[in-house]
Amino acid sequence: MTQPLDNIVTEELRWTGEEYSKDYLRAHEITNTGIPEEFVETPEFLWDRLRIKEQGARTREDKALMPKGYDLHLIVAKDTTNGEVVGAGLGSSLPLTPMRGSVGLLCYAAVDPKYQGRGIHKRLSVERYKKIEEDSQNFNLPLLGYVAEVEFDNHEEATMLRKNGFQRLDVDFMQPGIDAEKGVNAMYPPEKIQLFYRPAPNGVTPEMARHVRFSPDLIRAIGRAIFRKEYVENPLKDSIPYQMYLESIEGRDSIGFKPPYKVNSKN
Numbered sequence: 246m247t248q249p250l251d252n253i254v255t256e257e258l259r260w261t262g263e264e265y266s267k268d269y270l271r272a273h274e275i276t277n278t279g280i281p282e283e284f285v286e287t288p289e290f291l292w293d294r295l296r297i298k299e300q301g302a303r304t305r306e307d308k309a310l311m312p313k314g315y316d317l318h319l320i321v322a323k324d325t326t327n328g329e330v331v332g333a334g335l336g337s338s339l340p341l342t343p344m345r346g347s348v349g350l351l352c353y354a355a356v357d358p359k360y361q362g363r364g365i366h367k368r369l370s371v372e373r374y375k376k377i378e379e380d381s382q383n384f385n386l387p388l389l390g391y392v393a394e395v396e397f398d399n400h401e402e403a404t405m406l407r408k409n410g411f412q413r414l415d416v417d418f419m420q421p422g423i424d425a426e427k428g429v430n431a432m433y434p435p436e437k438i439q440l441f442y443r444p445a446p447n448g449v450t451p452e453m454a455r456h457v458r459f460s461p462d463l464i465r466a467i468g469r470a471i472f473r474k475e476y477v478e479n480p481l482k483d484s485i486p487y488q489m490y491l492e493s494i495e496g497r498d499s500i501g502f503k504p505p506y507k508v509n510s511k512n
């Protein structure tokens with residue numbers, strides 16, 4: 246059970262100019278503490294993506310992120326007693342053009358250890374759902390669900406997601422190799438990662454998860470959107486991890502969740 250959230254407010258952090266804001270640097274520090282080295286991102290990477298939101302696309306890569314409404318939200322939690330950022334969560338909206346719908350992607354979130362266990366992560370998640378719902382209205386595309394990529398050893402995150410209406414999709418999803426400086430880098434080997442999905446609006450219970458099936462077209466489109474918008478892998482026909490993902494879907498009539506469906510299962 247979490248304690249009350251006195252003195253904590255959440256807000257969307259935006260790009261404010263060429264220089265990083267103090268709040269951004271703190272959010273970057275919190276989200277990059279304690280994660281494996283290859284996933285640590287330089288502050289430039291996300292700051293530049295936030296810039297595109299404010300200033301519009303400049304380069305070809307910017308444009309690949311923007312058409313038809315891609316939106317990225319960095320939500321921060323602040324302690325109002327000292328104005329410090331104490332938690333941050335990143336989410337984005339991915340339009341699925343062939344489906345005429347969109348899905349929300351819950352990317353990473355982290356809370357300062359001194360503030361953990363007070364429901365801040367929950368607040369960051371709820372705020373991200375709200376932003377993603379607003380995006381779907383703005384894009385004029387119905388919101389189909391939410392996805393999250395989860396490392397195989399992150400049992401804590403898997404359990405939290407299961408408690409909140411997500412289950413693991415029965416597919417082999419691959420992340421491209423990632424380099425801290427340059428983002429995706431073909432020199433690093435692709436890595437298997439779990440793809441969790443929560444159908445909108447309320448997700449599934451373990452009992453529902455046993456029976457529900459999705460069209461392979463939907464699942465393929467979700468993966469494609471993640472590769473395009475998160476990893477900016479282009480062209481996708483040359484992406485080995487994306488082609489491996491497609492192979493795991495190939496020839497299937499429908500796709501469901503992967504057992505076990507229990508809320509507290511070890512993935």
Ligand SMILES: CC(C)(COP(=O)(O)OP(=O)(O)OC[C@H]1O[C@@H](n2cnc3c(N)ncnc32)[C@H](O)[C@@H]1OP(=O)(O)O)[C@@H](O)C(=O)NCCC(=O)NCCS
Pocket residue numbers: 246247279351352353354355356357360361362363364365366367368370371401402405406408409
């Ligand atoms: C994991 C971590 C972010 C939790 O932060 P926290 O503020 O201590 O977490 P909370 O106090 O909000 O407890 C988690 C709550 O959020 C809820 N929650 C988690 N994911 C959720 C989601 N997607 N939607 C809605 N609620 C969610 C949980 O159910 C839980 O609520 P409950 O107490 O009612 O069951 C924190 O321990 C941390 O920073 N760890 C290191 C980074 C990390 O592992 N991040 C994993 C996510 S990428």
